[in-house]
Amino acid sequence: MTTVGLRERKKEKTRLAILDAALDLILEQGYESTTIEQIAGVVEISPRTFFRYFTSKDHLVLWFHEHTEEIMLETLASRPPDEPPFTVLMHALRxxxxxLESSTPEDATRFLKLRQIFDQYPHLVGQSVARGAQTERRFAEVVAARRSTDPDEDQLAHLIVAFAMSTLRVGSECPNREGTIPEITSRIAETMELAERSLRPGWDVQRPAQPA
Known part of the structure; x- marks a missing residue:
């Protein structure tokens, strides 16, 4: 194990310890009542050290967004350049x-605790939606680049992303938000398959109309 490897493992261990402490405190005493100082105290670090890992308490509860975005962007970059955009996004979602399906028991618990927090504190949903909009913008830029178009002008690129990401939202929330990790991922997979069956082949490879 290299020095860099050991350092990264220690950083990840501390990051997860901060996350676990925050989730437990929020569920125990409430979001507004939980302070960064309290979280840092449980982990036995200084508030200054906390800010090396998370920019704020709000940033902390959006950790799954960042993790998901990273996985999907890496997958998008690895797909063949001639693959239809919607298909590429379906691969990224899968x-x-x-x-998620291969999560450790600890990661699965964190995921379910986070969903519980969003259910209890609806004001956090607005932040989740805003963070999701940033992610969708990044995905639209990737899709537009694959289509050799300007993301500010290519409406289809944004629509492709919106359709793809709606399968994630519908699958994870409808008909309800309850369930284990396997139940949630199964619903999402079913929704993705429904979308793929419902859309006409080739709809996502249309070229933008040229100005007269």
Whole structure:
């Protein structure tokens, strides 16, 4: 094990310890009542050290967004350049589902605790939606680049991303938000398959109309 490897493992261990402490405190005493100082105290670090890992308490509860975005962007970059954009996004979503399905018991518990927190504190949902919009913008830029178009002008690129990401939202929330990790991922996979069956082949490879 190299020095860099050991350092990275220690950083990840500390990051997860901060996350676990925060999730437990929020569920025990409430979101607003939980302070960064309290979280840092449980982990036996200084508030200054906390900010090396998370920019704020709000940033902390959005950790799954960042993890998911990273997995999907890596998958998008690895797909063949001539693959239809919607298909590319479906591959990225399935890679995310595979990561979730292979979660350790600890990661699965964190995921379910986070869903519980969002259910208890609806004001956090707005932040989740805003963070999701940033992610969708990044995905639209990737899709537009694959289509050799300007993401600010290519409406289809944004629509492709919106359709793909809606399968994640519908699958994880409808008909309800309850369930274990396997139940949630199964619902998402079913929704993805429904979308793929419902869309006409080739709809996502249309070229933008040229100005007259």
């Amino acid at each position: 890679e995310m589902l595979s990561d």
